[in-house]
Amino acid sequence: MPLGDAIRRARLRRGWTQAQLAAEIGRSQPYVSQIERGRGGSPRDIERIRELLDLEPEPAAPERQLVAELEWDGPPQSVRSGWVMKTWQRPRPSGDFVLFRSHDSGDLTVVAVDVVGHGPRAAPIAIYLQGWVRGTCPASKALRADDLAERLHQELGDTGLAANYYVGVFRLIDAKRHLVSYEGTGQGYPPPLLIIAGSTAPSAPAPGSPASPPVRHDSLVPPWRLVIASDGLLRRLGAGHESEGKRSLLRWQTGTRREAFPARFLETEQRVTDDESFALLSWQRWDGTTRFDIENATERHRAYDLVKEAAAELDAAVAERIGHVLVEAFSNCARHAYPEGYGSVIVRWRREGDRFRVEVEDSGRGGAVEEGSGFATMRRWASVDYWKSGVNGLTVSLSTNVEGEDG
Amino acid sequence: MADEIPDSIPYRVEEEKDAHAIVRFGRLVDHPRTAAHDEELRKLMERTLTVVCDFGGTEEVTSEWLRFLADLTSVAEEQGKRVTIVRLHEDIREGTVDALALRDRLRFYDSRDEALRA
Numbered sequence: 001m002p003l004g005d006a007i008r009r010a011r012l013r014r015g016w017t018q019a020q021l022a023a024e025i026g027r028s029q030p031y032v033s034q035i036e037r038g039r040g041g042s043p044r045d046i047e048r049i050r051e052l053l054d055l056e057p058e059p060a061a062p063e064r065q066l067v068a069e070l071e072w073d074g075p076p077q078s079v080r081s082g083w084v085m086k087t088w089q090r091p092r093p094s095g096d097f098v099l100f101r102s103h104d105s106g107d108l109t110v111v112a113v114d115v116v117g118h119g120p121r122a123a124p125i126a127i128y129l130q131g132w133v134r135g136t137c138p139a140s141k142a143l144r145a146d147d148l149a150e151r152l153h154q155e156l157g158d159t160g161l162a163a164n165y166y167v168g169v170f171r172l173i174d175a176k177r178h179l180v181s182y183e184g185t186g187q188g189y190p191p192p193l194l195i196i197a198g199s200t201a202p203s204a205p206a207p208g209s210p211a212s213p214p215v216r217h218d219s220l221v222p223p224w225r226l227v228i229a230s231d232g233l234l235r236r237l238g239a240g241h242e243s244e245g246k247r248s249l250l251r252w253q254t255g256t257r258r259e260a261f262p263a264r265f266l267e268t269e270q271r272v273t274d275d276e277s278f279a280l281l282s283w284q285r286w287d288g289t290t291r292f293d294i295e296n297a298t299e300r301h302r303a304y305d306l307v308k309e310a311a312a313e314l315d316a317a318v319a320e321r322i323g324h325v326l327v328e329a330f331s332n333c334a335r336h337a338y339p340e341g342y343g344s345v346i347v348r349w350r351r352e353g354d355r356f357r358v359e360v361e362d363s364g365r366g367g368a369v370e371e372g373s374g375f376a377t378m379r380r381w382a383s384v385d386y387w388k389s390g391v392n393g394l395t396v397s398l399s400t401n402v403e404g405e406d407g
Numbered sequence: 408m409a410d411e412i413p414d415s416i417p418y419r420v421e422e423e424k425d426a427h428a429i430v431r432f433g434r435l436v437d438h439p440r441t442a443a444h445d446e447e448l449r450k451l452m453e454r455t456l457t458v459v460c461d462f463g464g465t466e467e468v469t470s471e472w473l474r475f476l477a478d479l480t481s482v483a484e485e486q487g488k489r490v491t492i493v494r495l496h497e498d499i500r501e502g503t504v505d506a507l508a509l510r511d512r513l514r515f516y517d518s519r520d521e522a523l524r525a
Binding site: 377 | 435436468470499
């Protein structure tokens with residue numbers, strides 16, 4: 001029996017109205033109605049309802065439980081799938097490639113290989129290995145990262161060539177690509193994760209020499225970034241000079257000039273197109289996050305105050321602009337995502353150098369289009385850096401800086 | 408000093424006389440606009456000559472409220488009446504109102520008295 005039906009039956013057995021149950025959990029009646037129709041409810045509220053109505057605990061579902069824990073401790077980690085390129089296109093023979101394998105389960109496997117040696121010699125091996133990875137890593141099932149790496153290692157040994165490689169498996173759930181767990185392993189690409197394809201990293205063993213064991217890293221401590229960079233990206237980052245671009249990435253990755261680089265890096269993220277051969281997976285810790293029910297004006301205004309207060313620590317004018325943006329974003333949620341008048345909204349924010357970023361996420365009706373006066377008003381006050389509309393809801397990420405040049 | 412307007416409502420009708428009505432808006436006017444809101448304000452406009460919408464304590468107004476007030480202003484003027492916007496924060500005028508191209512459709516005043524005298 002669906003959970004919503006079970007809750008309704010248990011409630012009626014007790015002779016409670018939806019309003020009474022809502023009062024018990026400190027929520028509104030429409031919110032309870034929504035849960036009973038199987039359309040939402042926070043894990044904490046549902047757990048509370050289970051206790052109140054003496055319902056059996058939810059059967060073990062490891063992934064869901066993990067998400068609940070993440071929500072309890074902070075924001076879920078989101079992998080921005082829009083930034084992941086499915087193909088790695090090279091204009092000339094090359095010994096490096098990156099493959100992304102999306103699995104039926106929603107998981108994502110990333111395999112990056114840089115065969116040691118110059119292009120004409122390494123390219124046939126790289127092409128062979130791409131086929132091998134595709135065959136070994138079916139869409140129907142994600143292998144364990146160390147298992148896949150071990151097989152790749154053996155395959156490389158058979159070719160007589162050496163390579164730097166990285167295998168990462170991102171276990172994701174739901175349409176919003178929430179990251180549940182991560183495991184990665186590699187050789188020549190030490191953590192923290194940085195991959196520069198097209199490079200000849202010195203740690204790769206010489207062809208024919210005994211291979212060193214892969215380095216395993218099975219957790220991502222935010223903030224983290226997985227960078228897979230092509231020569232073209234490096235040239236752009238280095239203003240036409242590949243080696244300077246690589247140095248910039250390394251400086252950023254190792255922490256030097258940390259303040260100066262990310263802004264430029266973020267600019268680069270905005271220019272990703274299908275024919276560019278680089279990929280980036282990113283998640284950074286948010287400075288704060290809050291969730292509110294759209295129908296509860298007090299909660300909504302509290303969220304507004306929280307974010308604006310955080311923005312004011314950066315700059316008063318930024319806070320003003322963020323305030324204008326927030327009311328429009330919340331209004332859009334009410335009008336478009338939740339026309340029935342109830343539903344929850346998550347707001348996250350963080351400071352990025354002299355910028356302030358805020359993300360507003362609803363779980364309502366997806367399929368929104370980027371038009372209308374709400375967006376026009378938001379654009380007046382901030383940059384709409386990305387918006388992502390899916391079957392379940394819309395996420396809009398906006399930012400503005402101290403100079404206010406976005407308006 | 409008038410009571411604070413609770414978070415749960417966008418505005419309160421503070422005064423209604425034959426000649427005018429004063430509607431004071433809350434701090435954050437981000438509430439979903441309902442048919443009941445529309446009807447109340449339209450009827451207020453029909454019963455009086457001037458509706459003064461006082462945004463003196465308002466930090467934010469969403470675009471849908473401003474668009475509605477612009478439409479109400481047009482309807483009022485067709486009937487020889489007025490809907491006025493009082494003490495709306497300059498930031499909102501320069502940003503949101505202009506982004507929506509509503510500046511020419513709304514009637515701005517600096518105070519209630521000024522709006523009533525005009």
